[in-house]
Amino acid sequence: MKLMAQEQLDEKNLLSPSIRMEHVTQDVLAPMGRFPSAPWHIAFGIAQSMILFFLVPVAYQMFIGLGKFGIMNPVGWGVYIVDFVFWVGIGHAGTLISAILFLFRQNWRTAINRSAEAMTIFAVMVAGLFPLVHVGRTWVAYWLVPYPAERMLWVNFRSPLLWDVFAVTTYFTVSLLFWYQGLIPDWATARDRAKNRFFRTLYSILSFGWTGSTRDWNHYERAYRQFAFLATPLVLSVHSIVSFDFAVSLIPGWHTTIFPPYFVAGAVFSGFAMVVTLLVIMRKLYGLEHYITMKHLELMNQVILATSLIVGYSYASEFYIAWYSNHEYEQFQFLDRPFGVYKYCFWTMITCNVIIPQLFWSKKIRTSIPVMFVISIFVNIGMWFERFNIFIISLHDDFLPASWGTYWPTAWDISVTIGSFGVFFTLFLVFSRVFPTLAMAELKATLPSPSNGSRLHAHSESDDHHGVPGEKKQAPALAEVH
Amino acid sequence: MKVPAYIQPGAHKDVVSIGLGWGRTGIHGALGEGIGVDVFPLVEATRTSLVTSGRQVKIEKAGGRTKLANIQGHNYLYVPSYAGMMVNKRVGEVPEGASRNEQGTAVWERPIIAETTLNEWKENPSKAYPNHVEQNGLPKSVWLHKHKYEGHHWGMIVDLNACNGCNACMVACSVENNVPVVGKAEVLKGREMFWIRIDRYYRGDRENPDFVQMPLMCNHCGNAPCETVCPVMATMHNDEGLNVMTYNRCVGTRYCANNCPYKVRRFNFFQYSDFRMGRQDGRERVSPLELVLNPDVSTRTRGVMEKCTFCVHRIRAAKDKAREEGSPLKDGELQTACQQTCPAKAIHFGDRNDPNSVVAKLWQDPRNYGLLEDLNTDPSVRYFALVRNRDEASPYRSMYQAHHVDHHGGGHGEAAGHGESASHEKKEGGAPAEHAPANSRGH
Incomplete structure (x- = not known):
């Protein structure tokens, strides 16, 4: 029997053998040129309607205040912040796939990186809505930006919320630029195949006049690598900084040094689960089974399994440290989680995040599409509850028993959460219609060259349009960057 | 009925x-x-x-x-000890008939209330303190320097012996500071707006318990957890030791409230000031209810945080008056609303920098302890330990005290039953003779 590691690295398994370069262009550009199908219309209609679940409570809240939501004393942060961290976490898989896997030359990423990055950007956009609307006075939320105000007002650089502003905006900006840069050669391909003048002009502008010359590719590859290096620390920094919102406070259950790695692992975990959920649907909907193969899905499921173990270990270590610290508030907090009023939330989290992903140890299960779809949804439910546990249970019983209180989300909170999925899916469905959903240029690099049948190497010279960073060319440049 | x-x-x-x-x-x-x-x-x-x-x-x-709109639903200082899994020492018995929230096979108390008996106090005052600060000092601080207070340094002393939980301070504070009355529906959601509250705890036997009344307002911490986390510096430390709140600058992130260990910050979830103005059923009913508002204190709009200010407008007015008269601000010229109203004189307020002020003198009293001071918040509100005049040793122990008592050969007391001596009247005047009862001092 072949070793699993060898099997994974065998790139012949990544795409169906029948795929040739011209198929890539045709298949990827086809949805952009034709009228949307009925399933897409239905999905888009549902997603659009779901946005109302977000808009109505938020609009109402602007007129009357935050009172319709469940927040109270002592739980000042409710589902809004749970949703914020949930969505920021979802975003992580995209950057991990696009940047870190790129630097590690994991070529299996090429089939999924475009949509995973799109997912990142949309998830961060959705996440960014929550801090804006969760504050009491959204109309002055721009005060969190350090701008030169005539009244000499300044922000508090000691506040983790301010770090959040920088971390999330930086992350969003870099992710967007990185994503867009990868799109440039593909826009050019679309331009060259555009059927009318309007689209030709549009794609021409979007592709920044890409000619496909060696010079273009040279700049492109360098810039792409540099963005990958820029984005890599961001994968770790964003959720670390989001976790500082909690870690640097003094509330038992928040004041924990393990939070940064724990949050990052959880973010990758939930992000990959979301990628699996989306890709399983997308490959079906757009007939991309030849590109997003079982191999890709299986590799992602292995990442989910690995991060599940890290997350499970983090849970265990939190409990251990609570016991070991002899800190009575901390100890009570960690007994209250599994046995207190929120015990169902806790055990939901453990079941979904730690127990269910263990099924992926079985190859049969991690290569079964219906099973992995269900598990990926469980993981996302579990990760939502993880944030709920951390934020709400820690706040609801802190130091003084007299100030304890029990928070439950109201229908408005749940509505906003549903609505955020509507915003996300709407953006994603629009993306899947008007953008090249697969990174064509990169995909072609993993295909056999028309001339000699070898993969990856030395065909950027042979095919300007379709060539892409080959490994041989990149290696010296990589050294330069360092 | x-x-x-x-x-x-x-x-x-x-x-x-x-x-x-x-x-x-x-x-x-x-x-x-x-x-x-x-x-x-x-x-x-x-x-x-x-x-x-x-x-x-x-x-x-x-x-x-x-549903009862009860803001003091937690009756005991005990916390549930699920399935006996608390690793702390067993320091008492579960009160008979305790509610589910109060049950546990191992019972220990949070280090919140300093309580002792007169005899114990005479023998060893440090036994009274619930947290480990008295024994071990403050934990290592991340604050590089202490704040300097060159002018005034406001401080407050609350005497747990004197307070009988009459709630007059809460009323006075609400009237003085235009604190909105939010109504039953909001209180049921846990959104009471009182700037000062009285944490009432029972201790001991359910049939005949001891009472502890702990008035709790913003502690105006020297190292305030709320100040560091506000992204827009809407809450800041001023040079007189006040933790001041700029309502106009507040964006309403509520991070300060989350990070407050005393949970004294109050958020305007709705336009509560309209409730006070008499808005009802969508109709403005402004006149004449606006006349109940105190013109010295601004009302707060929805979406901002508010909290006890140590009656900063009274401080301001007293300082202005002193400046006009050309004399320094004298101790006693300035009272907070809660202090002025307290019939038991349990609350003292004044300038800690003035060596002759009542507060500065009381600050040196050994009964003085800070609530949750082991968090190194350096509170400007200090409590006087509860000293009960009775024969039995005090049965209430936090884990720190339990440790302490073990070292000194003392046993774990029994929680239940203090017989006749547990009556309320004994609470007052329980202070040791060498430290005259606070309610007879300075007035």
């Missing part, structure tokens, strides 16, 4: 107390019809007075449940 019953520890089983003044008819408005039950039919009017107690009534269980 049908009223909800709320059985309290220590209440005599033959006694029912009901508040008068509810269940009015023919009066519209925020406090009009449909609120509470009118129990005046039970009151007997004689020629000279109303007889409101000692009436013979028959009580039956009527069934049904209702």
Whole structure:
């Protein structure tokens, strides 16, 4: 029997053998040129309607205040912040796939990186809505930006919320630029195949006049690598900084040094689960089974399994440290989680995040599409509850028993959460219609060259349009960057 | 008449107390019809007075449940110790008939209340302190330097011996500071707005418990956790030791409230100031209810945080007056609303930098301890340990005290039963002789 590691690295398994370069262009550009199908219309209609679940409570809240939501004393942060961290976490898989896997030359990423990055950007956009609307006075939320105000007002650089502003905006900006840069050669391909003048002009502008010359590719590859290096620390920094919102406070259950790695692992975990959920649907909907193969899905499921173990270990270590610290508030907090009023939330989290992903140890299960779809949804439910546990249970019983209180989300909170999925899916469905959903240029690099049948190497010279960073060319440049 | 019953520890089983003044008819408005039950039919009017107690009534269980807008639902300092899994020492017995929240096979108390008996106090005052600060000092601080207070440095002393939990300070504070009355529905959600509250804890036997009344307002911490986390510096430390709140700058992230270990910050979830102005059913009912507002204190809009200011407007006014008169601000010229109203004189407020002020003197009293001071918040509100004048050793121990007592050969006391000596009246005047009771001092 072949070793699993060898099997994974065998790139012949990544795409169906029948795929040739011209198929890539045709298949990827086809949805952009034709009228949307009925399933897409239905999905888009549902997603659009779901946005109302977000808009109505938020609009109402602007007129009357935050009172319709469940927040109270002592739980000042409710589902809004749970949703914020949930969505920021979802975003992580995209950057991990696009940047870190790129630097590690994991070529299996090429089939999924475009949509995973799109997912990142949309998830961060959705996440960014929550801090804006969760504050009491959204109309002055721009005060969190350090701008030169005539009244000499300044922000508090000691506040983790301010770090959040920088971390999330930086992350969003870099992710967007990185994503867009990868799109440039593909826009050019679309331009060259555009059927009318309007689209030709549009794609021409979007592709920044890409000619496909060696010079273009040279700049492109360098810039792409540099963005990958820029984005890599961001994968770790964003959720670390989001976790500082909690870690640097003094509330038992928040004041924990393990939070940064724990949050990052959880973010990758939930992000990959979301990628699996989306890709399983997308490959079906757009007939991309030849590109997003079982191999890709299986590799992602292995990442989910690995991060599940890290997350499970983090849970265990939190409990251990609570016991070991002899800190009575901390100890009570960690007994209250599994046995207190929120015990169902806790055990939901453990079941979904730690127990269910263990099924992926079985190859049969991690290569079964219906099973992995269900598990990926469980993981996302579990990760939502993880944030709920951390934020709400820690706040609801802190130091003084007299100030304890029990928070439950109201229908408005749940509505906003549903609505955020509507915003996300709407953006994603629009993306899947008007953008090249697969990174064509990169995909072609993993295909056999028309001339000699070898993969990856030395065909950027042979095919300007379709060539892409080959490994041989990149290696010296990589050294330069360092 | 049908009223909800709320059985309290220590209440005599033959006694029912009901508040008068509810269940009015023919009066519209925020406090009009449909609120509470009118129990005046039970009151007997004689020629000279109303007889409101000692009436013979028959009580039956009527069934049904209702939600009580109770902001002090946690009765004991015990926390649930799920399945006996607390690793702390067992320091007492579960009170008989304790509610589910109070049960546990191992019981220990949070280090919140300093309580001791007179004899114990004379023997070793440090036994009284619930946290480890007295024994071990403050934990290592991340604050590089201490704040300097060159002018005034405001501080407050609250005497747990003197406070009898009458709630007058809460009323005074609400009236003084235009604290909105949010109504039952909001209180049920846990959104009470009081800037000062009285944390009432029971201790010991449910039939005959001890009471602890702990007035709690913003502690104006020297190292305030709320100040560091506000992204827009809407809450700041001023050079007189006040933790000041700039409502106009507040964006409403509520991070300060989350990070406050005392949970004294209050958020305006709705336009509560309209409630005070008499907005009802969507109609403005401004006049004449705006006349109840104190013009010295701004009302707060929705979406901002508010909290106790140490009556900063009174400080301001007193300083202005002193400056006009060309004399330094004298101790006693300035009182906070809660202090002014407290009938037991449990609250003292003044300048810690003035060596002759009452507060500065009381600050040196060994009974003085800070609530949760092991968090190194350096609170400007200090509490005087509860010293009860009774023979039995105090049975209440936090884990730190339990440790301490073990070292000194003391046993774990029994929580239940203090016989006659547990009556309320003993609470006052329980202070040791060498430290005169605070309520006789400085006035």
